[in-house]
Amino acid sequence: MEWETVIGLEVHVQLATVTKMFCACRTSYGEPPNTVVCPTCLGLPGALPAANLEAVRLGVLGARALGCTVHQTSVFARKNYFYPDLPKGYQISQFDKPLATDGAILVETPERGTIRVGITRLHLEEDAGKSLHDRIPGQTAIDLNRAGTPLAEIVGFHDLRSPAEARAYLTTLRQLLVYAGVSECSMEKGSLRVDANLSVRRPGAPLGTKTEVKNMNSFANVERALESERTRQIALLEGGESVEQVTLTFNAATGAVKVLRVKEDAHDYRYFPDPDLPPMVLESAWLEARDAELPELPTARQGRFRDAFGLPDYDVGVLTAEPVVADYVEAIVTAGAEPKVAANWVMGEAMARFKETGTFAVTPDRLAALITLQGSGFLSGNAAKEVFREMVEDTEADPKAIAIRLGVVQVQDAGALEGWVDEVLAAHPGEVERYKGGDAKLIGFFVGQVMKRSRGKADPKGIQPILAARLDR
Amino acid sequence: MKIGTGDVRHIATLAELEISEAELPSLAADMERIVTFVEQLPDIPVGDRTSVTVGPSALRLREDVVDPVPLARPPEANAPAWRDGFFVVPALDGLGEDE
């Protein structure tokens, strides 16, 4: 009999603010340890929290992007536990009155097509610092630069039925949050972190005992880790054993999960409303203004790329994966380029550069100008690529000037073209005879010879009419 | 409510307080006295427990501008143990905590 896998994911994303959640320290990444700290994020005696408006705004945008209901009143609470990188001995989070609840997103899955995945809640909280276990032998080193960084915790409902679905969910979730401008969502930099809960059961049976898997540093590894855990649980059950409620850690090198610890009874976090922070009350006018500033989300954009630009589904998928790429394509089209040609350019030459450097070196206007030159026959396809490569280096000169400088402009002058055509026809009398005898395919041969003779500079569109005129005479 | 030494030991574990065995009985007695005293609280229907707010009724939010309270002394000036820019504690093996 089959096993059904049930997965729910908890995702933490770092909100893209300038300062921390409850103090006016910069958020930092890669700074020397314990240098971006203040009394509040060090948890010094007498220091108090002051909540960051921008973090709230981004939390609201994220919640709306995930279809959640944003509550006008939410409450920050203290979650009490001791850990050396938690400076106050409690984390300021939200508990029984979170910012937002009851959302859902649509996810394209390999096995079940489009599924709806519920978003149970989205709440705001502060990050802890970092504990480094391998810096100093026998000791743990504590860096509090990250302490207080604003996070949104997004709790997804256990609507996922396979590791591949979990990965698809994460991809969609991330895309939505990046589109909404909420977070950079980089697992590599730790600005998106995933904890996964997985259980297996016979279809229709009640939920099985779930385990928690941590320490996955990419979406691909989330899928691998969950595959591994699913296999482990099924093996246990089929071997007549039971699944214990444990926390596991994923080892990317071996692809295996390992039990980190057996979960004792639920932690006693002793939540209570943080008396340092009055209830957060968001006016309805303010919330409406946030809805108005929510950027176009992936589905809407994909629809537009398909319908208004006439792009095929494959192109739409590639070009809308990241909003920065979609914005780029759109700007090129707005600057006058034909959408499909613009799409091909972005998916080809431009994307290759983007993947290396994370930016587009050629501005949309200049790329649109290049595309126009190519379309008018001024440049051949190969010449345009050559010009593009030069435009990456020389970010000032216009493409036409570069093409002239490189000497790759296509020859469209009728006199020059006629000269090359006459030379080719004179050199190949046999082929001319065969053509005239009805071998029409030879027209391609003549065009090729003219291109060769012109060293690639002849505009192929200009050659054909001349050849036709000469041969049909 | 009766508070035994086991209760005190459990709560002390949650609160990370070392309590010697010798102190447990008197602390249990103190706590029991306090808890019995506070149980005089009238049985008022418990409504929305977050609704007690003295001071401003709604949170004023801060603009997202860098302006930390400056430190007159660096963190290491007060650190009980410090190395290479880090606070240091005994290795975390066996702590059994998460987050």
Place this chain on the structure above:
Amino acid sequence: MMASAVAGLVERLESSAHLNATLAWSHAALEGEAANVRSVGAGPLSSMPIAVKDNIVTTTLPTTCASRILEGYVSPYEATVVTRLRAAGALIACKANLDEFAMGSSTEHSAYGRVHHPLDPDLVPGGSSGGSAALVAADVVPAALGSETGGSVRQPAAFCGIVGIKPTYGRVSRHGLVSFGSSLDCVSPFGRTVDDAARVLEVISGHDPRDVTTHALPPLDASEHLHRLDGITIGLPAEYFPDDLDPGIRAACELGVARLREQGATIRRVSLPHTGAAVPAYYIVNPAEAAANLARYDGVRYGTRQIGDAGDLRALYRATRGRGFGPEVRRRILVGTFALSAGYTDRYYARAQAARRCIIDDFTSVFADGVDLLFTPTTPTTAFRAGEKLADPVQMYLADVFVCPASLAGVPAMSLPLGRSGGLPVGGQLIGPSLGEARMIAVARLLESVLDATAEVR
């Protein structure tokens, strides 16, 4: 600032050493303070020496909260109230002794020894701001900062025969006040006179963006002077005058009421029915908040560290906290942890919050019903003997029965000396509506002018 003024202060600090009221002061720090006074020039508190309770952080002197766990700790930043005092030309005279982390009503729970009452060394000065109160009462300084959580300024003010004002919660910034019960904590001034205390309150009050629980209001203006009390209604809540009230306290209060009536006030008997719930509710809400607020003292980032026997992190935590905190602090942490622990939250914390809500409503309705101020005794007894209530924490807590309700409700309240009973000061309490300090202080000023605080009441 005259050098002789500093010398005079030093002499008073030295000659009052037997009170054990200070935890830190230094010649060098006083020189720095004097230089600041000169650079500020004329300010509202020019050259006024002020003692600061040692749970308010200062960069020039250590801040220990009278705890071993913060022994030698010097804050790298300064409390807003201290910055405001300095800007007004005041001089930080010393850090004053207190009950450890402000937990207590007698200033016997200091890791650095108890504070003695200036009139009788065997008596307590009250607490937890007993050091600040004793320094003012002994004329070492004209004013001091204390802090209130559940009466820690009004109660010692009453015991020591001085004035103590607890402002509305949110009137004064807590930035730099070491948190104890965050929803209750208020920096609160002491003065020998209503004027001295009110001037200090004016300077330290007003919105502070660093403390989002402060009201967005400018500094308090408490300059109103009343010549008569006609048209002012003073309520006497029945629950504050129980049948078994100490006769000396009762007599002093009756004298106060008589004076208020003579000045034209209308006296009205009122009821605050949930008063009895205040102390029990307080001893849940306060320890719950305290347990979380004191979790940061873990020996990791600052303060003293004890390695513990096992040598691991958990042993470090337990030893640091178990040995660094004194008995009353540990008791409150245990009670607070218990009150919020799984299965007990509704029975304790939630019920206490519900009771608190009723206490708030009591005050709201009495003030909405035409009462301008309430007048009550500050304490059920005069200063008690050291050691008398140490054996039973609940007896100690009950010393705060008349001061707790205003703390829970967040409304302003103050104590001023009414006279003496058995040679010891008796304090009378005025309680005002939220943000009603100005009127409360004006009435207190007039009442002060028609009372002889040092006279025995008969």
